[in-house]
Amino acid sequence: MNSLSLQHNMQPTQPATDPGTNPWDDLGKVIDDALENQHFSMVYQPLLCMQTSKLLGFEALVRCQSPEFGFISPEFFIPHTEESGRIIPLGNWIYRTTLLDLKRFHQYGFSDLTMSINVSPVQLKEPGFYEQVMSCISELQLSPKNIKLELTETALIKDPQVVSRVLEAFMNAGVKIWIDDFGTGFASLSLLRKFNVDGLKIDKSFVDGICDSNEDFTLCSAIIAMAQRLDLDVVAEGIEDETQLQILSQLGCEVGQGYLLGKPNSFSKNLDIWSEKSIDLTA
Numbered sequence: 001m002n003s004l005s006l007q008h009n010m011q012p013t014q015p016a017t018d019p020g021t022n023p024w025d026d027l028g029k030v031i032d033d034a035l036e037n038q039h040f041s042m043v044y045q046p047l048l049c050m051q052t053s054k055l056l057g058f059e060a061l062v063r064c065q066s067p068e069f070g071f072i073s074p075e076f077f078i079p080h081t082e083e084s085g086r087i088i089p090l091g092n093w094i095y096r097t098t099l100l101d102l103k104r105f106h107q108y109g110f111s112d113l114t115m116s117i118n119v120s121p122v123q124l125k126e127p128g129f130y131e132q133v134m135s136c137i138s139e140l141q142l143s144p145k146n147i148k149l150e151l152t153e154t155a156l157i158k159d160p161q162v163v164s165r166v167l168e169a170f171m172n173a174g175v176k177i178w179i180d181d182f183g184t185g186f187a188s189l190s191l192l193r194k195f196n197v198d199g200l201k202i203d204k205s206f207v208d209g210i211c212d213s214n215e216d217f218t219l220c221s222a223i224i225a226m227a228q229r230l231d232l233d234v235v236a237e238g239i240e241d242e243t244q245l246q247i248l249s250q251l252g253c254e255v256g257q258g259y260l261l262g263k264p265n266s267f268s269k270n271l272d273i274w275s276e277k278s279i280d281l282t283a
């Protein structure tokens, strides 16, 4: 195996002290190479109405397939690109590719689908980000209401003034703002007071324990009830079995995402899967 060991989900614990052997340096080169030679691709995971199984939208997730190191998890390379600044060219490529694919989904007849895009805090604060995204949306003649930006709590905590200015601009333009991994940070409730958001994604870690842990059940139930009272949309992520789905649905969560409902797939694979399902429904 290559000395870098960038295999599945591998996380480096600490950078080496010798700059000549620092794996972070080498990962930078791998990412530059990936950007230059199109080793990045996008996959799309469906979001479904839990009651009707209707396809409502997708979440865009980036993938990196390096010829040298194989699959590299975004959980590994995204933090690195944020530290090195490479998230700017990568993030630009991500939103452009994703919006283009959303346009293609619409053209193939999935006309009201939404697209959720994960946005790094570093990118959100980059001057010109709002203008560039909006100009891409308008060039493609997409409706801003079909676009959801997913931000983690960490993204919202750092530089709240800059962040709230950018978020307000997006919201005024009709783009939806969502808090990802809701409940996992330290400041979830205060963020809801500080930022005007459209929806919350219940983190997979709570969904994982919903059947067996009283605490996780109570937390999911409380998040859903709170979202309803605050008039926010809510999505549960990481649903892997029928029991989780049933409990969440009974608690009033209307939209779900997870391997049970659909795994992340390429644009064309999704087109095949969902075209076939809609034919089944009309048959």
Ligand code: C2E
Pocket: 045, 060, 061, 062, 073, 074, 075, 078, 094, 118, 119, 120, 180, 181, 237, 238, 239, 240, 257, 258, 259, 260, 264
């Ligand atoms: P996230 O935004 O919380 O994305 C959800 C992750 O959970 C995805 O992993 C998805 O494949 C996985 N997942 C969804 N349903 C299930 C399930 O039922 N079971 C299990 N075990 N996993 C499930 P992925 O694609 O590896 O992404 C990991 C994280 O990397 C994302 O977490 C997000 O923080 C980041 N990321 C991924 N794509 C992008 C991107 O395009 N831009 C940015 N800034 N970050 C991204």
Ligand code: CA
Pocket: 059, 118, 150, 180
């Ligand atoms: Ca997300």
Ligand code: CA
Pocket: 180, 181, 201, 203, 204, 237
């Ligand atoms: Ca999440």
